Structure formats: structure tokens, C-alpha cells
Amino acid sequence: MLGALALVLALVLGWFGWVWSSYRGIERIDLAAVLDPVSGDSVNYLLVGSDSRANLDPEAPAGATRPTVSGQRSDTIILLRVGPQGALMMSIPRDLWVTIADTGKKAKVNAAYNTGAANLVATVKANLGVPVNHYAEVDFGSFAGVVDAVGGVTIDFPHPVTDKNSGLNVTTTGPVVLDGTQALAYVRSRHYVETIDGKQVEDPRADIGREERQRQFLVTALKDVGNNRNPVALGRATSSLSQGLVLDNSVGVLDAFSLARKLGGAAPESVVLPTTPAQRGGQAVLLLKDPQAQAVLARFR
Numbered sequence: 001m002l003g004a005l006a007l008v009l010a011l012v013l014g015w016f017g018w019v020w021s022s023y024r025g026i027e028r029i030d031l032a033a034v035l036d037p038v039s040g041d042s043v044n045y046l047l048v049g050s051d052s053r054a055n056l057d058p059e060a061p062a063g064a065t066r067p068t069v070s071g072q073r074s075d076t077i078i079l080l081r082v083g084p085q086g087a088l089m090m091s092i093p094r095d096l097w098v099t100i101a102d103t104g105k106k107a108k109v110n111a112a113y114n115t116g117a118a119n120l121v122a123t124v125k126a127n128l129g130v131p132v133n134h135y136a137e138v139d140f141g142s143f144a145g146v147v148d149a150v151g152g153v154t155i156d157f158p159h160p161v162t163d164k165n166s167g168l169n170v171t172t173t174g175p176v177v178l179d180g181t182q183a184l185a186y187v188r189s190r191h192y193v194e195t196i197d198g199k200q201v202e203d204p205r206a207d208i209g210r211e212e213r214q215r216q217f218l219v220t221a222l223k224d225v226g227n228n229r230n231p232v233a234l235g236r237a238t239s240s241l242s243q244g245l246v247l248d249n250s251v252g253v254l255d256a257f258s259l260a261r262k263l264g265g266a267a268p269e270s271v272v273l274p275t276t277p278a279q280r281g282g283q284a285v286l287l288l289k290d291p292q293a294q295a296v297l298a299r300f301r
Contacts, residue, residue: 020272042083049076072121087268091211095284098127137246152177159194
């Protein structure tokens, strides 16, 4: 009996050691100068999906690489608010026309990330008037690894879909378990083509449609991971994520476990930031659509 208990204890300690080692391996970044201290029961996280570390081209097929590119690239920018009433998730369109913090010039918000996370955080705060308490960045390679570690993520497809640019190819309808490669193709898809009554119909919303699918996927994935009780799967997910994750250095291990627990308890509510299309300097951009946008942003303040 004592031998069995000792074995169980050794396994438990070994698992915690595995997870702790993975957590300690996460890259940290000092953003104290731009992040807001947590005040009250609600916390805002700025989440960035980056293609800079793997040199992935957002328009290239899944798994394809390209030569090293200048600057950093963000493919996804999401504001997540977690509080007593649950979680709230909102995409910030990459084409949103803003004043870049470090230059004072107008450009798409994605340009702020070219000079680093601090500039992106400062730009989001100044233009949207929302606090940012923590920052997290993940590259696409680790994203796919997390999906595979938990056995895939199930998405319901009303029609077969393809995207030759991202590599997405789902030939059946209904619930489909996406592995890491197809999950990556799904969230990166900008040319999302459904086959409806034998005809190919591309989503005309481009990035807006992609952002909606990203939020849907993240809500599903977070719930699946949060509800997963398989310690080996969770350990593998943590290990995969740690290889491509960047956190601000104020996020402690208890903060991370608390966030995972809260997100696993209930799916975040997904909201849309109201915008309107416009042309600026020959570029197709998006402008905040007020007062509707301010009403949405008020929920993050």
C-alpha cells in the first residue's frame, strides 16, 4: 500500500515538475512601462498571434516558410477581459487606422507591432481608451502543437470549405475535429471558400470574417483545454505552448493557472468592434464606427 502511494506521489510530483519546467521556459518581456496595474476584479489581456518567429507568410499554404522578413508581424490581435461576470473577447482588426504611439503618425494598428510589443500595447491603449494589464504572444508553430496535444479541436462546418492560400481543406459537413495543421489553416484563412449547392462562395468579409472564425475557434479551444482532465495531454499542451509563448514578466504561475481555470469554466463571450471601411493614403483601412464602437469598448474599461 505504501509503495503504491509512493508511486502515485512520485508521478504527481513528476507531472508538476514537468509543467513547472515548461512554464519556466516561457520567454518573458518587460512591459512595466506601458502596462496598467490590475485594479479591481477584472483583468485585460492583449493577445497577439505572431508570424515573426517562424517566418510564416499569412498568404502562404500551411507549413510553408519564407526567407527572413524585416520587422515583426502580427496576424491576430485580441483583447480578452476576464472578470467575476465571465470573460469577454474582441478582435482588433489589423487594418484599424490609428495613431502609432512611437511616431505620432497614422497607420494601420498592425504597423505598431513592427517595433515591438511595447509600442503595440501603447498604441492600443491610446487609440481605444482601454487598460491593458497583461500581454501574451504566441507563434503559429506552438499553436498547432497545443491543438495536437489535446487531441484536436472540433468545429461545426455547415458546408465544405477550402482556402488554397492557407491550406484549409474540409470536405465534410457537421462537427469536424481539426488537427494542428488544419486548425492553423482555419484561423489564418482570409480566402474562405464554402461549397454551397455545388457552387463555390468566398466569404466577402475577408479579415472581418477571419476574425470571427478566430474568436469562435479560440472560444472552443480554450473551453476544451480548460475542461481537459488528462494530465499527460495538459502537460504536452503546456510544453508545446511554452516553446513559442511570450508573456509579460508580471504574469506569475498562479495568474496563469487562475486564467486557465476561469476560461475552462465558461466560454468567453465574443463581441465585434464596430468599424467602417475607408481609404487612407491609397490603402483600404477600417475606422472606428462611433458611437457603436465606444459602447463596445466601454465593456473593456
